[in-house]
Amino acid sequence: MQFDFNQTYFSLFGIEPRFALNTPELDRRYRELQAQWHPDRYASEDDSARRLSLQASTFVNEGWQTLKSPLARGRYLLRLNGVDTQEDTNTAMPMDFLMQQMEWREAIASARASRHLDQLERLNSELREEIAALEGLLGGQLDAAQWDAASTSVRKLRFLEKLDQEIGDAIEAVMF
């Protein structure tokens, strides 16, 4: 019984290391690997086998979580290529992007204050489009090995994720 903890998540799931993802294939491989390494199957084995199955199934879970999220997948691909996305340290986003973030936050705050659910839902669908467009861009940048640009896109996605949260909170606050 062996498990290679040094392999990448892509090789674990037997998929090509790129941003474009065949989600049903990932999910299918995930179920197979989970069934294979699930700790319940090793309950009557010795300590080392039980420990290995626990570590392997944790690795499989982490891999699945990482690959199925576009943001985490992008960050992971960059890491595999030796690029740090600097999400904790790099505050110098493009000016127009930050202006746009301000406008979004203002629009959310004002729709929330005036309890306009329809406006919040419109913002929400605009944000979906924005996120989809940025993920498309990120995929192209990663395919073209444009690491700096891809790194910026990952940081931008973090802001959009935050907007998503803010809109969700505002919708909840208006509805309940």
Added chain:
Amino acid sequence: MAYSEQVLDHYENPRNVGAFDKGDDTVGTGMVGAPACGDVMKLQIKVGEDGVIQDAKFKTYGCGSAIASSSLVTEWVKGKTLDEALAIKNTAIAEELALPPVKIHCSILAEDAIKAAVEDYKKKHG
């Protein structure tokens, strides 16, 4: 997490909220953002002919610590030269506001915002 009294004071009574016309030659605008928490900060300085910062305004979307950090620095930069403003360190901001370690990045954001505002002003006067 409990905020310090200093943070609450700036959060509840933020100083210098607002905006200057960013096309104005005497105005420097700095915009920065923290990807990890999604905070966005705009800080503007208005500089006199003597090179001294006369006024400052900010607008911040973020947590209480980010708002307090930007409010505090708008107070601090007034009356300072550009070089003095550049010398403001995030550690001083964090100390003044008694920020806990997990909120240090808010003070870094404020320091970066001043630097960006001064840089924008200098670029205009290249």
